Amino acid sequence: MQNSLLVSEYMNQIGASARKASPVIARASTEAKNLALSAMAKAIISNQDALFAANQEDIRLAQEKGMDAAFIDRLTLTHKTLTLMAEGLTQIAALPDPVGEVSNLSERPSGIKVGKMRVPLGVIGMIYEARPNVTADAAGLCLKAGNAVILRGGSESLRSNRAILECVHQGLIAAHLPTDIVQLIETPDRDAVRLMIQDETHLDVIIPRGGKSLIERISLEAKVPVIKHLDGICHVYVDESADVDRAVIIADNAKTQRYAPCNTMETLLVHRSIAEKVLPPLCSIYEQKGVEMRGCPRSRAIFPSMKEATEEDWRTEYSAPIVSIKIVDSFDDALDHIHTYGSHHTDAIVTENDTLAQRFLREVDSSSVMVNASTRFADGFEYGLGAEIGISTNKLHARGPVGLEGLTTQKWIVLGSGQIRV
Amino acid sequence: MQNSLLVSEYMNQIGASARKASPVIARASTEAKNLALSAMAKAIISNQDALFAANQEDIRLAQEKGMDAAFIDRLTLTHKTLTLMAEGLTQIAALPDPVGEVSNLSERPSGIKVGKMRVPLGVIGMIYEARPNVTADAAGLCLKAGNAVILRGGSESLRSNRAILECVHQGLIAAHLPTDIVQLIETPDRDAVRLMIQDETHLDVIIPRGGKSLIERISLEAKVPVIKHLDGICHVYVDESADVDRAVIIADNAKTQRYAPCNTMETLLVHRSIAEKVLPPLCSIYEQKGVEMRGCPRSRAIFPSMKEATEEDWRTEYSAPIVSIKIVDSFDDALDHIHTYGSHHTDAIVTENDTLAQRFLREVDSSSVMVNASTRFADGFEYGLGAEIGISTNKLHARGPVGLEGLTTQKWIVLGSGQIRV
Numbered sequence: 001m002q003n004s005l006l007v008s009e010y011m012n013q014i015g016a017s018a019r020k021a022s023p024v025i026a027r028a029s030t031e032a033k034n035l036a037l038s039a040m041a042k043a044i045i046s047n048q049d050a051l052f053a054a055n056q057e058d059i060r061l062a063q064e065k066g067m068d069a070a071f072i073d074r075l076t077l078t079h080k081t082l083t084l085m086a087e088g089l090t091q092i093a094a095l096p097d098p099v100g101e102v103s104n105l106s107e108r109p110s111g112i113k114v115g116k117m118r119v120p121l122g123v124i125g126m127i128y129e130a131r132p133n134v135t136a137d138a139a140g141l142c143l144k145a146g147n148a149v150i151l152r153g154g155s156e157s158l159r160s161n162r163a164i165l166e167c168v169h170q171g172l173i174a175a176h177l178p179t180d181i182v183q184l185i186e187t188p189d190r191d192a193v194r195l196m197i198q199d200e201t202h203l204d205v206i207i208p209r210g211g212k213s214l215i216e217r218i219s220l221e222a223k224v225p226v227i228k229h230l231d232g233i234c235h236v237y238v239d240e241s242a243d244v245d246r247a248v249i250i251a252d253n254a255k256t257q258r259y260a261p262c263n264t265m266e267t268l269l270v271h272r273s274i275a276e277k278v279l280p281p282l283c284s285i286y287e288q289k290g291v292e293m294r295g296c297p298r299s300r301a302i303f304p305s306m307k308e309a310t311e312e313d314w315r316t317e318y319s320a321p322i323v324s325i326k327i328v329d330s331f332d333d334a335l336d337h338i339h340t341y342g343s344h345h346t347d348a349i350v351t352e353n354d355t356l357a358q359r360f361l362r363e364v365d366s367s368s369v370m371v372n373a374s375t376r377f378a379d380g381f382e383y384g385l386g387a388e389i390g391i392s393t394n395k396l397h398a399r400g401p402v403g404l405e406g407l408t409t410q411k412w413i414v415l416g417s418g419q420i421r422v
Numbered sequence: 423m424q425n426s427l428l429v430s431e432y433m434n435q436i437g438a439s440a441r442k443a444s445p446v447i448a449r450a451s452t453e454a455k456n457l458a459l460s461a462m463a464k465a466i467i468s469n470q471d472a473l474f475a476a477n478q479e480d481i482r483l484a485q486e487k488g489m490d491a492a493f494i495d496r497l498t499l500t501h502k503t504l505t506l507m508a509e510g511l512t513q514i515a516a517l518p519d520p521v522g523e524v525s526n527l528s529e530r531p532s533g534i535k536v537g538k539m540r541v542p543l544g545v546i547g548m549i550y551e552a553r554p555n556v557t558a559d560a561a562g563l564c565l566k567a568g569n570a571v572i573l574r575g576g577s578e579s580l581r582s583n584r585a586i587l588e589c590v591h592q593g594l595i596a597a598h599l600p601t602d603i604v605q606l607i608e609t610p611d612r613d614a615v616r617l618m619i620q621d622e623t624h625l626d627v628i629i630p631r632g633g634k635s636l637i638e639r640i641s642l643e644a645k646v647p648v649i650k651h652l653d654g655i656c657h658v659y660v661d662e663s664a665d666v667d668r669a670v671i672i673a674d675n676a677k678t679q680r681y682a683p684c685n686t687m688e689t690l691l692v693h694r695s696i697a698e699k700v701l702p703p704l705c706s707i708y709e710q711k712g713v714e715m716r717g718c719p720r721s722r723a724i725f726p727s728m729k730e731a732t733e734e735d736w737r738t739e740y741s742a743p744i745v746s747i748k749i750v751d752s753f754d755d756a757l758d759h760i761h762t763y764g765s766h767h768t769d770a771i772v773t774e775n776d777t778l779a780q781r782f783l784r785e786v787d788s789s790s791v792m793v794n795a796s797t798r799f800a801d802g803f804e805y806g807l808g809a810e811i812g813i814s815t816n817k818l819h820a821r822g823p824v825g826l827e828g829l830t831t832q833k834w835i836v837l838g839s840g841q842i843r844v
Contacts, residue, residue, distance in 0.1 A: 416795025
């Protein structure tokens, strides 16, 4: 009781400080923000001994707790990751400032001029796992977009995050900005997250990064809007009109370039009239790369070494060297499959038929739809956003890769000269 | 038990039918949609006897239930309201179709072309009070933006809504579109609303229209994202640099042009150095128009017949001929007041100082910010949206007046020629 009272006071104070700092960063000049970002980058490099020492302590405690090698790997800061963090901040400084941009200003019959101005969201809550590099990335992106941010990283990375925050604060101080613009939740109390995601008074949006179960739990409990990223069950559909070589190259890359990302293809759909040309060379590549294939009966008739796919396979994000393969009778059957089993993340068609390409672009209801390109391109850097704070599977506000613009909103502005409504 | 099972089956069936109809209307041509809208307008005029008969029955039952005159007034269909409904549909037909518009298509270093395509939201749930005209407006706007819609109007308007739906369906049939694109919830069971706002499988967004308590209750229980409209505590700030005549004209219009709308000014803020010039003529107008004034001590010293304002007044949306008046010491004090007491809806400054105008536009965090114009302009028609389905006080997605564009979202499109990620 005592403790939960303390946590709620602590969280309320953090929220209030962020809300108070938010107008200051919202109206900060581009120059001040860029100066802060550059100074943060410098501080990370010049404080690397302190960063490594803090990180070593986190690693030691995580090892004592018996965390696995992959966990320790994500937690560990190296010279390379520190350099990348600093470079990331420098790159964010170089990106155009989205704040204050006015668009579509036009005069109405009443004589008023009406347009839209891009403005910060306000206060952002970032929740992420024990990956200290996210601390610098998220702080930099939120700041450049004119927002205050409250960070809650995995508790195993607390010492590293605190050391990085110290560098972030040095940057803010160098630019004469209040340090409350970037705050870190230091209590390991799990109630802190619940309090944060329900604090509509002080926060405008929550961005969680992590596994699906974490994000589902947050979405369920949150009162503050959540920019969430759930499944990536991505498809490549090879139409009968496809160029066979292109189809093989794209379906290979979409599956095997990396297995873990959310934009990796999980299910390959092939039109029956081209399956005998596409599947033999493609499946040989998969086999050679050690990708387990699970196919429909007709696919297995063409490439018998694949296993039988179950209904469950079509609904599964493997994030592993496994692919499900299905032969369909038509373009419409492919759309039906994507519509039924897909997760509205990223889907691609391989075709030389322009009409079908246009139909696919228009009718597939996913955050990214592609023609003759690998699904692996669904990424903030590849899209030219310069950086990405996450990929959204929401339909409203930000959809797909979220960069600086996704951390802002637009308000209406009206310029008059004494007009009144009659 | 039996009943709630039936309701959940009924709602599930409506949701599933809407989801099934949604891709059909999403890919419908502009011509088909406009044909449907025109045919709906014609059906409303040619079926007016049936509409009046249904409406008379609703009115009779509402009177029996003892509903008040204002309620009956909103419920009543007249020749004029029917004509306006039909004209509204014809105007929606004339608006540009937002669906399919591609923007910012540009080539990336990898060779892919990346852009955004505007697409429908999917399935929209509209919840509104016993105002039958909303049935036609909402159906028309959702349809033009390529969405399926589930309507839930106040139960006292059920017969009228059913008769209007019949006309809407005649329009859909004339354009060879499935009637499930527009469905009406016919059960008076209140569980129906709860089931609808939690049905994430079948609905993409909920738009409630009605009083604040209704909208707060829906927001609290909803799992589907809600485009909501809460308070409108709007301010006009008269700066020391204001033109006195303009200030008086704008502050008069912002309060008295109509008292009920959400964009009506509730609190007038006046810089101390101009108060003695602005308040006497303005307050005389208010007095003459029967507007009750509640002021701070300094305002009352200038115009003694006003009452004393309490702390509560600064937080109140009167929606009535009452205005609160406060003298402030500076531009920053005005911003502080708006920041502390405002509802982020619509706020205006009267000033001849360009620097302050720019600061006001940038720093006031409201969905509409205005310079030298009446807050009453915050409206879809006045902004040139052609029509408005509501005004959003959300920060994410749609902010301020919501027209056709607010009923759509954007997805990423990628056009390649065999590119893969390396």
